[in-house]
Amino acid sequence: xxxxxxxxxxxxxxxxxxxxxxxxGQSDPGAAAIAAATPPAPAPLPQPPAHVLKYLxxxxxxxxxxxxxxxxxxxxxxxxxxxxxxxxxxxxxPARRNQAVWDDRHENADLWLPTLGPVGFDLTKLPATARxxxxxxxxxxxxxxxxxxxxxxxRPWTFNDTIQVCEAxxxxxxxxxxxxxxxxxxxxxxGIILAHLMPGKAQAILARAEDFAxxxxxxxVHGRSDIRASAILGTTIGSLLLHNKAFEPLLAAxxxxxxxxxxxx
Numbered sequence: 229x230x231x232x233x234x235x236x237x238x239x240x241x242x243x244x245x246x247x248x249x250x251x252x253g254q255s256d257p258g259a260a261a262i263a264a265a266t267p268p269a270p271a272p273l274p275q276p277p278a279h280v281l282k283y284l285x286x287x288x289x290x291x292x293x294x295x296x297x298x299x300x301x302x303x304x305x306x307x308x309x310x311x312x313x314x315x316x317x318x319x320x321x322p323a324r325r326n327q328a329v330w331d332d333r334h335e336n337a338d339l340w341l342p343t344l345g346p347v348g349f350d351l352t353k354l355p356a357t358a359r360x361x362x363x364x365x366x367x368x369x370x371x372x373x374x375x376x377x378x379x380x381x382x383r384p385w386t387f388n389d390t391i392q393v394c395e396a397x398x399x400x401x402x403x404x405x406x407x408x409x410x411x412x413x414x415x416x417x418x419g420i421i422l423a424h425l426m427p428g429k430a431q432a433i434l435a436r437a438e439d440f441a442x443x444x445x446x447x448x449v450h451g452r453s454d455i456r457a458s459a460i461l462g463t464t465i466g467s468l469l470l471h472n473k474a475f476e477p478l479l480a481a482x483x484x485x486x487x488x489x490x491x492x493x
Contacts, residue, residue: 279370282363283475284468289371291378295460298381298407298453309451310391313384317392320446329394331443335411337361337418343436344422344429348491356481361418363478364469368417371465372410375457381407384451394447401449408457409450412441416462417469424470425483428493437462 281289299305320328331339337351337358351358383406385391385399393399419437423430441458444450450458469475486492 279366279373281367281370281374283367283472284371284465286374288468289374289461289464291375294464295375295379295408295457298379298457299451301382301387305453306387306451309453310384310387312452313391313445313448313450314388316445317448325394325446328443328446331411331440332395332447335414336365339415339440340418340422340433340436343432344426348489354482354485354489356478356485360421360478360482363475364418364421364466365414367469368410368414368462368465371461372408372413375408375461376405376410379407380404381454383449385448391448393449395449406450407454408461409441409444409454410458411444412450412455412458413462413465415440416459417465418462420463420466421470421479425479425486426492429491 299309317325327342334341340349351361382404383402385393386403393401395401415437419433423433426433438459441455445452445455470479483492
């Protein structure tokens with residue numbers, strides 16, 4: 229065996245023995261470390277976006293020009309955000325926790341049913357509006373992919389094992405992609421457009437958009453800065469689509485449909 233091969237084998241053996249030994253020697257942070265129960269681990273490498281923008285351009289959703297970076301791992305602000313998630317989970321009523329679970333399972337236009345009602349706002353009877361909202365959702369999906377991959381932020385529950393995760397995938401979901409919230413971006417993007425089309429219900433719509441985004445903290449999958457960023461991203465998407473020529477036919481069809489149903493007042 230050559231000296232170089234001997235060196236490589238011995239280096240690999242040492243690495244294999246020392247890493248577990250160091251991990252075993254780490255002290256338990258205990259319950260007092262409420263905001264950072266476990267030390268940060270390196271985030272996985274970002275994966276390329278899986279969706280493509282149809283109406284907006286990448287320049288419209290340039291993460292570096294749209295959002296400030298999230299709090300750094302291990303920073304006081306990041307620890308404070310983890311503590312806030314834990315506090316929100318502790319004080320949430322059973323009804324609010326159930327709502328957060330429902331919101332997690334309805335990352336689509338159904339999110340408006342609690343506010344606009346299943347009777348008047350029945351998307352099975354509003355096909356043009358349903359198509360428009362689906363197009364917004366697809367555009368949000370592509371835009372959120374771009375921004376999430378760019379920032380590659382870890383989720384709150386990766387820092388503290390006591391955070392409860394109500395997301396359908398639980399802890400088997402992505403450990404990163406936390407910044408911004410995709411659910412929040414959806415509610416704000418669709419909310420801006422629906423408020424424009426239904427001005428008489430604008431305040432209720434925008435309040436629902438905010439509440440839907442807040443559910444993500446109660447679910448343990450996003451921190452405060454993720455929610456703020458989702459408001460910026462979603463509002464940007466919705467505002468740009470309202471003035472997008474390619475999107476205008478969908479918008480016009482929905483406007484006419486909602487007017488005919490008496491829902492624009």
